[in-house]
Amino acid sequence: MKFQCSACGLRINSRHFKQEGLVNPQLTSICDLCIQRGEQPADFANVAVNIFAQGLLYTFIGLSDDNVQSAPFFVTKKENRKRYEAFIQDYDGNDLAQQQLPRPDFNQAVIDSEKGSLEFVPSMELTFAENLQKLGLKVDFKLNEVDxxxxxxxxxxxxxxxxxxxxxxxxxxxxxxxxxxxxxxxxxxxxxxxxxxxxxxxxxxxxxxxxxDQIPKINQKLVKYENALATLKGEFDQKRRELAATMHLKGVVNDPELNQMRKQNKKLQDAIDSLESDYKDLRSLREQHFMTGWKLMLENKKEDII
Missing domain, CATH: 1.10.30.50 (DNA Binding (I), subunit A)
Incomplete structure (x- = not known):
């Protein structure tokens, strides 16, 4: 879930609006980056966050008056907002970056970029690592040092x-x-x-x-598919070489023998294509099995929907 910050205008993950409370969590009208920049949530209204907080019995920190005249967003250009949103989303979804780069340090670099203290705005044409480097942030993405x-x-x-x-x-x-x-x-x-x-x-x-371990028969089928395809492709390559050699010896492109060889090769190629299609479907189904189990485990770890 994403909320739009009433101060900077960025639409980012709702976790950026959540704080611990004495009894229930608190939701703020502005994001944690703007709070770190010195803005006060109590000075801003945010209808969506306010209603969401009421529904979850959370405390809302912000103006409750829907008719309050909102000030221009701190990040005025829509294109720049999209760039910051994508960059922050990259950080939120990267465990390696979060381990090595504390969130306050990351936030401060974004804040300095928004204010113009750093003369660089993250670009969607660059990789996450390249954007980090341009902002003076260091993360080692090459921890795999097996020789x-x-x-x-x-x-x-x-x-x-x-x-x-x-x-x-x-x-x-x-x-x-x-x-x-x-x-x-x-x-x-x-x-x-x-x-x-x-x-x-x-x-x-x-x-x-x-x-x-829940899908041993699926794994056994994958091995059979791989072996069968290797055999068929090896046979097809051999037939293709034989066809090329026969054409060379005969010195012609078309005759009954060559056409018969082509028909056999076409049937063999059709069999390979059909088997590869079934193989792809099974692999896709197996991947969904793992992804579903992984997502369920992550969801079970979450204490709340935010």
Whole structure:
């Protein structure tokens, strides 16, 4: 959920408007960046936040008069507001950045940019890391420092087989995500296929294994799909080479034998396309299984809807 700040005009995650209260949480009319800049929530009205606070029995800090004349937003240009919103959203969703860069320091850089103290406005054409650097903020996104020899040792140890799904793999994965643990020790490393590595991402190892253990037959089918496709594609490549060689020997492009070979290759290609489509559907279904389990765990951890 997002609210629009009545001071700067940014539409950002509702967490930026929430504070701890003596009994119930408090919601403010302006965001935490504007409060850090020195603005007072009590000087601003915010109808949406006020109504939301009432519905949750939270305390609202701000003017309750809907007819109060609002001042121009601190960030006057709509284009700049979009840039700041995207930049703040990048930070809110990046655990690695939040570990290394305290929120007050991040907020202050945004505030200095808004005020013009820093002559740079985050750009949606740049990566998050590049925007951070332009604002003088430092985050190390390269915590994966496993050297080549250790990677090869892991691959040899597990015989180039993904330890999650059983397919062929070369990706050295951190059981406990390196972005959270910073642990590059050998016992924290395992081999996975590129797909499992991508799906797991920052998911806790225990949860990923738990979800993976629920679908053993799906993983077995993935291995069969991979093996079948490898066999069919190998046969297709061989047939294609045979066709090219026969054309070269005959010195012609079309004759009954060549056309028959093309028909056989076309049937083989159709079989490959059909199998790849089924394989893709199963992989997509499996990924949804993991993503749903991950989202449910994160939702269960939340104490509130904000």
């Amino acid at each position: 080549y020899i250790d990677r090869e040792r892991i691959r040899a140890k597990y015989h180039y087989r993904c330890q999650y799904c059983g397919r062929r793999g070369r990706s050295v994965d951190h059981k406990d995500p390196v972005s959270l643990s910073h642990n590059n020790d050998f016992d924290n490393l395992i081999l996975s296929c590129q797909e499992c590595n991508r799906i797991k991402s920052n998911m806790p190892y225990e949860l990923f294994v738990q979800l993976n």
